[in-house]
Amino acid sequence: MGSSVRPFPSDEELTARLRDRDEVAFALLVDAWSSGMLRLARSFVSTDDSAAEVAQETWLAVIEGIATFEGRSSLRTWVYRIVANIAKRRGVRENRSVPWSSLLPTREDEGPTVDPGRFRGAGEPYAGHWREFPARWPSPEQQALAGEVRAQLAAALAQLPDRQRIVITLRDVEGYGSDEVCSILDVSAANQRVLLHRARAFVRGRLEDYFAAVGTESGLATGGRRRERPQPATPCSPLPPASS
Amino acid sequence: MTRRTQVAVRPRRTRPKTSLQRRLLPLHVAVSLQGLLLWAPVEKLFMSEIGFDPASVGVMAAAYAAAVPIIEIPSGILADRWSRRGVLVISSVALMLCALIGGLSNNVATYIVGALVLGVYFAMYSGTMDAVVYDTVLEETGDSEAFEKRIGRVRLVESIALVSSALLGGWLASLATPRLMYFLSVPLAGLSIVAYLRFREPQLHKTEEATSLRSHLALTYRTLTQRGRLLPIIGLAVLTSLILQVIFEFGPLWLVAMAVPAVLYGPYWAALTSTLGLGGLLAGKVQLNRPGTVGAVVGLMLLASLVLTSRTGVVLVTIAQVVLALLIVTASIHVTRLLHDAVPSTIRSGVASGVGAISWIAFLPSALVFGVVSKQSGVHAASWMITAVTLCAGALLLTMALRGRAEPSGAHPDTAPETRSGDRGHVWNLHGSGDLVSDLTCAEFVERVTAFLDGVLDSITERRVVDHIPNCDGCERYLDQLRQTIRTLGDLPAQSLGSEDREAVMTAFHDLLR
Numbered sequence: 001m002g003s004s005v006r007p008f009p010s011d012e013e014l015t016a017r018l019r020d021r022d023e024v025a026f027a028l029l030v031d032a033w034s035s036g037m038l039r040l041a042r043s044f045v046s047t048d049d050s051a052a053e054v055a056q057e058t059w060l061a062v063i064e065g066i067a068t069f070e071g072r073s074s075l076r077t078w079v080y081r082i083v084a085n086i087a088k089r090r091g092v093r094e095n096r097s098v099p100w101s102s103l104l105p106t107r108e109d110e111g112p113t114v115d116p117g118r119f120r121g122a123g124e125p126y127a128g129h130w131r132e133f134p135a136r137w138p139s140p141e142q143q144a145l146a147g148e149v150r151a152q153l154a155a156a157l158a159q160l161p162d163r164q165r166i167v168i169t170l171r172d173v174e175g176y177g178s179d180e181v182c183s184i185l186d187v188s189a190a191n192q193r194v195l196l197h198r199a200r201a202f203v204r205g206r207l208e209d210y211f212a213a214v215g216t217e218s219g220l221a222t223g224g225r226r227r228e229r230p231q232p233a234t235p236c237s238p239l240p241p242a243s244s
Numbered sequence: 245m246t247r248r249t250q251v252a253v254r255p256r257r258t259r260p261k262t263s264l265q266r267r268l269l270p271l272h273v274a275v276s277l278q279g280l281l282l283w284a285p286v287e288k289l290f291m292s293e294i295g296f297d298p299a300s301v302g303v304m305a306a307a308y309a310a311a312v313p314i315i316e317i318p319s320g321i322l323a324d325r326w327s328r329r330g331v332l333v334i335s336s337v338a339l340m341l342c343a344l345i346g347g348l349s350n351n352v353a354t355y356i357v358g359a360l361v362l363g364v365y366f367a368m369y370s371g372t373m374d375a376v377v378y379d380t381v382l383e384e385t386g387d388s389e390a391f392e393k394r395i396g397r398v399r400l401v402e403s404i405a406l407v408s409s410a411l412l413g414g415w416l417a418s419l420a421t422p423r424l425m426y427f428l429s430v431p432l433a434g435l436s437i438v439a440y441l442r443f444r445e446p447q448l449h450k451t452e453e454a455t456s457l458r459s460h461l462a463l464t465y466r467t468l469t470q471r472g473r474l475l476p477i478i479g480l481a482v483l484t485s486l487i488l489q490v491i492f493e494f495g496p497l498w499l500v501a502m503a504v505p506a507v508l509y510g511p512y513w514a515a516l517t518s519t520l521g522l523g524g525l526l527a528g529k530v531q532l533n534r535p536g537t538v539g540a541v542v543g544l545m546l547l548a549s550l551v552l553t554s555r556t557g558v559v560l561v562t563i564a565q566v567v568l569a570l571l572i573v574t575a576s577i578h579v580t581r582l583l584h585d586a587v588p589s590t591i592r593s594g595v596a597s598g599v600g601a602i603s604w605i606a607f608l609p610s611a612l613v614f615g616v617v618s619k620q621s622g623v624h625a626a627s628w629m630i631t632a633v634t635l636c637a638g639a640l641l642l643t644m645a646l647r648g649r650a651e652p653s654g655a656h657p658d659t660a661p662e663t664r665s666g667d668r669g670h671v672w673n674l675h676g677s678g679d680l681v682s683d684l685t686c687a688e689f690v691e692r693v694t695a696f697l698d699g700v701l702d703s704i705t706e707r708r709v710v711d712h713i714p715n716c717d718g719c720e721r722y723l724d725q726l727r728q729t730i731r732t733l734g735d736l737p738a739q740s741l742g743s744e745d746r747e748a749v750m751t752a753f754h755d756l757l758r
Contacts (some may be wrong), residue, residue, distance in 0.1 A: 008632065026753050030746060035738035059749040112691065119687040128685025132506050133718035137725055150736060153729075172733040178698055189700075190383040197694035204729045 005115035008032070011075040018066045028058060033076065036174045037083045043166040046094050054087045061086065073183055080170075080184045113201030137211050149207065157204035160199050167192055168199035264384040268377070268394060268442060272401045274332070274439035275373070278339055279405025280432045282413035283346060283425040285513070290422035295352055299629030304356050305493070307609045311360050312343040313601035315367035320597025321461065328593060329445040336440065339433040371596035373398065378584045378592065391581050396524030399573070403521030407514045464594040476640055477582045478599055483637040486601040486610060490571050490630060492516065494614055497623045498552070498561045512558075515566050523573025531580040538645040542638035545571045547630040552687040553624050568634070575641060582644070585702040661732035684747035686707045689719045693726055 009017070009025065017025035034055055041054035061082050069078055120126050157165055157173075169185065170176045182192050270749035283290070299334050300646040338361050345358035377398055381391045495516060503510075531537050544567065580596070587595045610629070618626035684692075690714050695701050696709045713720050741749075 021753070023750070024752060027750065030741065030749055034741035034746070038739050038741065055741055056745050056749055063450060063753055112687065113685070115688045116687065119685070125397060129688040129716070130686045130718035134721050134725060136721065137728065149732060155734060168733070172730045177735055178700075188384050190385070193694055193698060193700070197691070200694060200729060201690070203733070204726050207729055207732075208725070224261060240457055242709050 011071065014075055015066065015069060017069065018062075023154060026063075027080075029062075033079060034059075037080065039169055039173060040080060040083050041087040042168070043162060043169055044084070044091035044093075050090060050094065051087070054090055057086050058083045069202045074140070077176075077180050077183055080176075080180075084184050113198055114205075134208065135212060137207070149210070152206060152210045153203060159206075160202060163200070164195045164199035167195040168203065171196050172200070264390065265392070267380060267384060268397075270439045270443035271373075271380075271398065271492070274336070274436040274443070275398055276401050276405040277432050277436035277439060278336060278369070280409045280412075280429065281343075281406070282409050282416060282429045282432075283343060283422070284406070285410045285414040286417040286422040286425055288347075290426075291355065293422065294350055294355060295451075304352075305547050305611065306608065307356055308359050308363050309604055309611065311372070312367050313363055315551070316371065316597040316604070317594070317603035319368045320371050320594040320600075321371045321464065323597075324464075324591055327445060328372050328379070329440055329443055330373045331593075332376070332440050333437050335365045335372070336433050336437045337363035337485050338362070338368060339436075340430050343426045343433060344430040347423055347430075363523035367600075369564060370600050371592050374580050374584065374596055376446065378581075383446040392577055393528030393708075395577055395580065396527045399524030400521035403518055403524070406517045407521065409516060422669040439525065459740035464591045464598065465602065470636065474583075474586055476644060477579060477586060478602070479580045480640045480644070481576065481583060481599045482603045482606055482636060483633055483640065484572050484579060485600070486606050487572050487630060487633055487637065488569060488576065489603070489607045490614060491565055491572075491612065493611060494618065494623070494626075495565050497618060498565070499558065502558055502561070502622050503739045504558050512562055514568060515562060519566055519569040519573055523570045524577060526574045527577035530574055530578075532575060532641065533645055535645045538642050541571055541575070542642060545634050545638060549627070549634045552627040553631060555624060568630075572637075575637070586704045589734070619624040678679070683729050684712045686716060686719050686722075689716070690722055693723055697726075 009028070014025055014029065018029075036233070037050050037055045037058060038048075041051040041058075042048065042106070045051050045054060058079065062079055064216070069075065073081075119130055120127050120131055157169065160168065164183065167181060170181045171178070178189060178192060181187075182189050187195075319331055319334075320385060342358050342361040346355060346362060347354040349358060374395060377395045378391050381389075381394050416428070417425050496512070499512060530541065532541065548564040548568040548571075552562060552568070583596065583599065584592055614626050614629055617629070646685060689709060691707065692701065692709050696706065713723065
């Protein structure tokens, strides 16, 4: 697409051009943002078709509402907020309501994100430290499995509770900052972070499981090198004695 | 549809401040109801009516000062392990009971029982309120930046309630009897329970894995005693509260020494209690991490304490006491934040209560000595004790401000994860001197990584995290894997709008042109 060569127009320019009914500018936005919108919408609704309808409805709302855009947030944040609102409403209709209204972390947002069994227990020396270090992963350069890794990631995302998936989609897949996500979803910074934290830990865990399975099957993941034996975690020297 | 989307597109801005204020409102209401101690201004009058003499007042004060620290620690542990709101409700119940027992008292012994129950209230309330406000601020805004301002507001509300109940109670008691003031206070404390129950308690202290009571106690104790960095903070907290307690307990003695007419005690007391609130307001404005500011504040504190050692008029004494109390309240709120920044949420109330207990224990002998010295050589001579303690507190405050400047913490940089990882070595160089014990466990580390990558940890926790990384291959790998996960998530292939849908949208846009 030509748009990747030319720098993306500024918000002021885009807003002005949309208000002037500039079709090129509109097409530019539709092509650039629709995929992210679909992904966000899909977190609220139950089918891809439904998500596509949300995206469509959003673009119509953008056309209608561009006159009221006050520029207090970025244009993209504003558009995404519309996606979130429309998708939320549709999700409720599809009986997939995501309880954003309640800011309380739910039960699924509590407890440790890494299995406590992987750390040494209270009675042991180095309590709270790794029993065995996490196994090494193949380096990103060893791209043989890249496609499969992405499939694993997509599957992991699909397994997440709704609220966690929505936040990690915005933060890590779409690359939004914390402030923008809070603004789009209307949640507090701390709650947004709790959800993101749990989601990331879960997705990392799924990748870990995957690499472990691949490693034991073939050793292919590490370019022929076998997955190394888990190291006993002694070098973790946690407590230089207090000086006092 | 057009209507609906018009609603949808109305830009909504998140205002964390406002939602924080809204959330803290029930606490403000509860605190003001608890502060309406109508009996407080006429307590001494009532006590003399039922047979107290100065000696038995002393016994009561001693019993009280001994009881509070005994209950302080368990109250803090209870707040950390069970519920902060629950402990605050217990404090209200204790307040009701204390007013009831006080009102029913006809002799010294019963009244002392009532005073001990008041001790339960103080022990349950102090520390717990600070921790609950801190956690709420942290939960709503993601960092502790606004804590001083928020706890300052709570102190303000508290002090407005105290000042107004001083004036109201005095006036009402002159119309009726002092005893009635006790009974009138009971339902007010009861209403504060209702307010507390309307408060939504922050859950931060519960998000971490439940530990055994024994290891919880051990961690609280270790934190209080072992952390080199925490010691000056605890020392300062104890010194400031010592000065405050002495001023509030013995401040009126200056007026007694000058044989001031009784009518002046009311305004004097109102001015002194108002410092609790004004100091809170000041705490949000004065930056006590700047050496220059601290120098000015310490100088003013010393000046005020010197005025108290000389024989001057009632106005000057009142001003000196008010100024000293005001600045000490301000400093103590700053210290409270430093303390809370330095400890994890799971033991926050416990540590705060532990510091409270140490303060009471320090106050007991100080009060006895101060009393004896002022009886033998006059209150002005005893006041040199205040000057000495103020000097120590000032020196500590100044040292911490200077040290804070020598080590820019680099906390809260609003940078992307990538930039931060590049900065990492730099941060180590600044903080790697080993003066901060990296006592973070790996189990804690993995729960802090997201806040760490977002750059929103308080400065001390951030350093604990940073110091952990070079010491632990496991956690370094965990962090790398998390970064790799985040990177790969960002590479997920785009899902495009189907050509039909795109067509429909473009047509809709096109239609508008006609």
